[in-house]
Amino acid sequence: MNEQYDVVVLGGGLAGLTLSLQLKKAKPGISILVLERRETAAATAAHKVGESTVELGTHYLREVLDIKEYLEAHELPKHGLRFFFKNDTKDDIASRVELGPRLRLPVPSHQLDRGTLENYLMKLTMEKGTDLLLGAKVSGVEISGENGHQVSYIKDGEEVKVKCRWIADASGRASIMKRKLQFQKPMEHHSNAVWWRLKGVIDIDTWTDNKTWQSFLEPGLRxxxxxxxxxxGYWLWVIPLGSKNTSIGIVADP
Ligand SMILES: Cc1cc2nc3c(=O)[nH]c(=O)nc-3n(C[C@H](O)[C@H](O)[C@H](O)COP(=O)(O)OP(=O)(O)OC[C@H]3O[C@@H](n4cnc5c(N)ncnc54)[C@H](O)[C@@H]3O)c2cc1C
Structure with missing residues (x-):
């Protein structure tokens, strides 16, 4: 580890890892330290939500970061968003009002298993020469206009200090810089979410024997x-994952 870096990235999740890869691509000589508080590799299937990507984000991953090959081999293609609206009865999936694409979409997107993806991004990040520390919890940040900023982190019970020209806060909900600089704003809209993963595949095409309904889309697309x-007041999501597990979640108004 160095005592001085061009950039220290706070948090080695999706944002931190992709940023470090993008910076290395733009400036191969740049020195970067990524600090991630998690101690070990991410768990497959059960790591994080944020699995259903939009097309623009997919373009960034596939073309800007150039990980198309990995995505095609290990993550599922996504077939857009699909909504089933409320009906008089929920007994028959084929009778619910359905909104979603029928034909194969021309612009690619993916259903990401965040555990598999982040482990792959960590490997790439280190291969490109970025220092990445697991089990390193950021404990303090000092902003200085003159001698460079200072980031403190705890690793193996010891506090370590490192200097840098730039700090990138990618700590997600921990929002290290937002809290430090008091950028929080009150949110008027409160919503709740709960999520879990089920082992195995859930294919809603199999919830009915109605061949006409099934034939509205090519087999496998739904x-x-x-x-x-x-x-x-609520909706429930079902997202397939490349590890042949299923992400389920409920988002609800209080
Ligand atoms: C219910 C729900 C559903 C969602 N569904 C989708 C979806 O379908 N599609 C989508 O695109 N997005 C979705 N999102 C949003 C998505 O999950 C987030 O936008 C995304 O995970 C943010 O990535 P990130 O890298 O910024 O943060 P994270 O992935 O949270 O990464 C932050 C990292 O910082 C580390 N960290 C935190 N504090 C410290 C510290 N002090 N020191 C060191 N490291 C630290 C954490 O361990 C973590 O690894 C959803 C979010 C929720 C809550």
Missing amino acids: YLSTVHFMDN
Whole structure:
């Protein structure tokens, strides 16, 4: 480890890892330290939400970071968003109002297993010459206009200090810089979410024997959509993952 870096990235999740890769691509000589408080590799299937990507984000991953090959081999293609609206009865999936693409979409996107993806991004990050520390919890940041900024972190019970020209806060909900600089703003809209993963594949095409309904889409395409079941005050998502598990979540108004 050095005592001085061009950039110290706070947090080695999706934003921190992709930023470090993008910076290395633009300026191969740049020195970067990524500090991640998690101690070990990320768990497959059960790591994080944030699995259903939009097309623009996919373009960034595939073309800007150039990880198209990895995505095609290890993550699922996504077939857009699909909504099932409330009906008189929920007994028959084929009778619910369905909104979603029928034909194969021309612009690619993916359903990401965040554990597999972040482990791959960590490997790439280190291969490109970035220092990445797991089990390194950022404990303090000092901004200085003159001698460079200083970041403190705890690793193996010891506090370490490092200097840098730039700090990139990619700590997600921990929002290290936002809290330090008091940029928080009150949120008027409160919503709740709960999520979990189920082992195995859930393919809603198999929830009915109605061949006409099934034939509205090519076999296998409905499975690849981000499926939303809508009801009053809540919706439930079903997202397939490349590890052959399923992400389920509920978003609800209080
Ligand atoms: C219910 C729900 C559903 C979502 N669904 C989607 C979706 O379908 N599609 C989508 O694109 N997005 C979705 N999102 C949003 C998505 O999850 C986030 O935008 C994304 O994970 C943010 O990535 P990030 O790298 O900024 O943060 P994270 O992935 O949270 O990474 C932050 C990293 O910083 C580390 N860290 C934190 N504090 C410290 C510290 N003090 N020291 C060192 N390291 C630290 C953490 O361990 C973590 O690894 C969803 C979010 C929620 C809550």
